[in-house]
Amino acid sequence: NAGVMQNPRHLVRRRGQEARLRCSPMKGHSHVYWYRQLPEEGLKFMVYLQKENIIDESGMPKERFSAEFPKEGPSILRIQQVVRGDSAAYFCASSPPGWRTDTQYFGPGTRLTVL
């Protein structure tokens, strides 16, 4: 059973460009979470999605950031008009449905560098 997959693993963008980060959850998992880790800082929750629904986006910056988890395909975290402060590692986690088995399993992350 493959783990959580994220791509690309490394992404370089210039200021003002768009960044798209993809996350494929583990097989059988329908819940996806995105976290961000700024350099030398801890992991911070950004958003929680179920298929086609955003459940909690309390950690998302108010502008330029959006996330989706369509019925088919991976979850996408989209950052428009990137700035240098967006440089960070972005981790995706997934969990199966059901509150008793909701342990989150993380992917390897996407490291975004904004020049």
Added chain:
Amino acid sequence: DAKTTQPPSMDCAEGRAANLPCNHSTISGNEYVYWYRQIHSQGPQYIIHGLKNNETNEMASLIITEDRKSSTLILPHATLRDTAVYYCIVRVAGAQKLVFGQGTRLTINP
């Protein structure tokens, strides 16, 4: 989610047991104790979790005190590959997010 307190760093000799403490004095009755670790900038790795009883799996053991106000993660035979930042998190089952603190930076020495 309840706040946890962990020592910022610890050292352990290779082959010895590593015992990582965590205080969670304000934990509620329905909150679980989770442990994750992050090796060098990789994605966090789930280790173990428990509610009241001690738990053991192939990676580690989790000892929770009877009053549930503290717990200890035990790596029975630490190897150099166990060098990582270890996070203790308390969380209600079904809660949507993990709240990571600063964790304990564990260094295994040869």
